[in-house]
Amino acid sequence: MVVDPWLDHTPIRLLGPDDLAARIDAESADIVICEADVCSGPVFERSLRVIGSTRGDPTNVDVDGATQAGIPVVHAPGRNADAVAEMTVALLMALSRGVVPGHRDMVRGTVFGETLPYQRYRAWQVAGRTAGLVGLGAVGQATRWRLEGLGMDVIAADPYRADATHDLDDLLATADVVSMHAAVTPETFGMINEEKFALMKPGALYLNSARAGLHDVDALVGALESGHLGGAALDHVDGEVLPPDHPLLAMDNVVLTPHIGGATFDVETRQTEMIVADVLAILAGEKPLHCA
Template identity: 60%
Template structure:
């Protein structure tokens, strides 16, 4: 049997790349290495599959749908935790397994969440601005006066959602001496209700998946339940909280500081009131932007391709019914 050709348009590196190369001829052309950014539409991706003679496709940003599934593919691998870039029903109808990489970025997102929490709670951004402007001693004050804060050791962190990222964040917080309350109705090791988290936490951090149940779950009423001077962090999805309600809470001092890594539409309008607030740290959805994340998803997808080619059941398959 000829070795299959694997067209990989996702970032792919480390032992996972070597592992995939043991069972397939790899054509590696990650979208992320192109400047300006290159994304295939479904017709272009199908043409590239034909041109390479590929029977395995591994993608991250490219959408796999339509004519892609008219090809005789052995598998499609989405390097995302949730393979939202793949038309799962179409793949299933075509009998094509869809592999994915749940939890691939848990540590990366947990680290950025920690960075946002510390940067927000210790006023790092306004302190940095003062140094750069040569305005350290302003309005008759010294930095020690303006930037005092509570240490996190001994404080209470409240997590909303206890999936892979929530768990990765929890042990980091515990290692720093925080007491952690976690709310998740689907996690057996959650130890608090949402009301308890909101009322007791000095830091509230969102880690829930977006569902009809969780969308908009933190609004004005929930901010009112929080302790005065709470630090709020959301490195998951902005749709979990109400931006206007958060802005009002930041302006009033109810929320002392916030760290945010996601905005609906992936952009925050330049005239949004959050932009002008010195007590909020804003990052452009970079929680999972680590080389380790790429190594993790490479290993997970490669291992499952090896299993699939050996007639074994992949560990992470979105449509296992195609193997029946």
């Protein structure tokens, strides 16, 4: 067994398929477990018994290619549901209560100026407000009970869930807070566009702790600049970083974090337990729980 976690690398080193295949040969490995290294092509020419992707969606593995090569692929769906749900709540609180600009005022010594902080950062409490969840997968469900625990009325849109309460347009028109929890697919890519932002209530807050591909960023900027939206909080942007002149960076009613919703020690433990259990099942000739 060779343990070489990429989190221990400085700088980060992620292997492409050729380098990964060479590493497999060098270590005489017959099992590969990875999170972001790319498993495709030459990797499948090795005599692997199983590939484990510690991701909820094994996007780093060519699953069709592995299947054709007779190599089972196991993954860890829902591994980070609680972590991302907590991040969603953190983004909501930071955005709704002016935590980021308030901190900046304290650091800069600009607390008292033309207005008092009590005036600048006065806000509605979230208790009694309506939160609309777009997507009721593992993260959406984990977010739902947390927001209900804060006293929010939680509604949801998901065409594949019987417990969804609204269709998308009705949800957008009803919710004080819209929170995105869908996977990015051809069906959902760019689903929140200019038309959908316009359907939201004036002053509504937009949260996306999923992926930036779910919304049209130019339409989001427009809805914020016009004052139609009260604010936005995003844990992911296209390309992972924004150019320094991007308008979102200059807005006090925007909270941005660098794709860290799932960055907890608990997630690492959970995904490891899930993958190890499925690898052991395959080695024992049993059916794994989470096969891609």
